[in-house]
Amino acid sequence: MMEEFKKYRALLMAISYRMMGTFTEAEDIVQEVSIEWFNTKREEILNPKSWLVRVTTNKAIDALKKAYRKREIYTGTWLPEIMPDSLITWEDDLDIKESLNTSFLILLENLSPKERAVYLLSEIFEYNSHEVSELLNSTESNCRKIKQRAKEKIKNRNLAKSETSEESLKIVRELFDALRLGHNDIVENLLLPDSEFWSDGGGKVSAARNIIIDINKISRFLTTIFKNLENDEFTYKYDFTNVNGLPGLVFSKQNSKKLWNLETVFSFEIECGKVSRIYAQRNPDKISYVENIFL
Template sequence: MTRTEEFEELRPLLFAIAYRILGSVSEAEDAVQETWLRWYASSTVPRSAKAYLSTTVTRISMDVLRSARVRRETYVGPWLPEPLLTDSYQDPARSAELADSLSTAALLLLERLSPLERAVFVLREVFTFGFPEIAAAVGRSEAACRQLAVRARRHMDEGRPRFEADRKEREALAGRFFDALREGDVDGLRRLLAADVQLVGDGGGKAPQLARTVAGADHVARLLASLFSTLTLVDVTVEPREVNGQPGAILRDRDSRVLTAWTLDILDGQIQMIRSVTNPDKLGHLGPVADAWAVNREAGRARRSVT
């Protein structure tokens, strides 16, 4: 097997590691590309391509995360991970106990960890790397990595997200939610939402976004019904998709450009959380991105013309 073939075989694993560490599709892809460049330029022949490449992508991702956290301190509004479409995504950890580590809720929980703790947790708990491999990847002793793993696991367990276990039930409930949304059915939406449901938006100051988190089934149902009834006036459509391993959707403008990406957290037969990413910098990997400001202005004019 050639070097290129070895790398391509391991590319899904490398991306999966980088994305969980970084919470960013674009940064994860850049980390994988940098790993390839180092692999191609290296004159050494490692005993294990997997160990060498995993170590390289982990170290690159940790360095990127440290600088990214500085930028996030001045981020406008709530910060959410870049949405990843997973209905056709082959994840190496798909069958692992922590397959839910791809969820937006889990990625936000990982944000509480230091870059070192995050890397150790991802390698150990998601991909079941041995401590000798982890120690080599993060440049710490095995004993230190064991301590880091225990500390990271404790932090994660304290806030570990819970989701509806039955995939078909989740999809069916999400389907009813999007049907009610299209129909502007406030009562139908309200019945599907938990009493303390929250709606969170991430526009990063570069797209229209909520002034604050909206909480409560009645408030969220009324806001969503009003918002979508306005957007339908300018032919915005909802495309249900699996996003970060959970039910979600892509909203598109009349030219099929991406306007926003939603994820739904579902538990006990109700929607507990709705997250919306409209920051165009986080949507480019999903396809051409709509001008959300222009869509918003056009929708406002259309609403005034019918009232």
């Protein structure tokens, strides 16, 4: 049974991460599924893949109900756990990797847990209505209604189509250099007029409490922060990498004991050669898992 579980573990992680928006919660769900899998008699499982997907999806629905309640009272702006691409080892299908985009995961927050499950299973993982109904113990008619309701909820929401390439990373480097040197004019030229800045500190570290949309405010906010770092007594380092399929920047600070602490994981959405959205994940609980890679 171990080999069968290993065979489908990547799929279970792919579903769980998109359902929860956090790597740690997704791992917890898959771990729970593995325990139930090994405690279930083999003769009771007619189709291993269907059984695993069904149990995973339903556990994720239950977990997401609890998570949503916590997110309603979350301090500041909630962002998904931002994953460096090197950690996303369970994805090998290029056609669905776009659904790991931070913007897409935020979009899914507009859906109820069941709507999210139906939408993901049908639209991303390409299960038909009959298969979805069996996985969720519902009727085909009901699942089709839920799917349509989910699509209506998110169809008019803004989902950026970000560009990912070496040229995109070059734009991020240019933006970072301009921020560090305090060149507001260059910063504003690299941002789209309707750019947005999202920051998640979880109430544990400093972060912008609300989404910043005004291009001048974004420029002033970020140039002030980065320019002040140049005069800081501590040492900083920056690693450019891809994050959730987007160009990104991992920012770390060396403390007085010469130990490195990961401060922020940035990711950038690029449209028409300019930055349209900046995501700054600063919540220590959501970035601690990447420290071993960059520190």
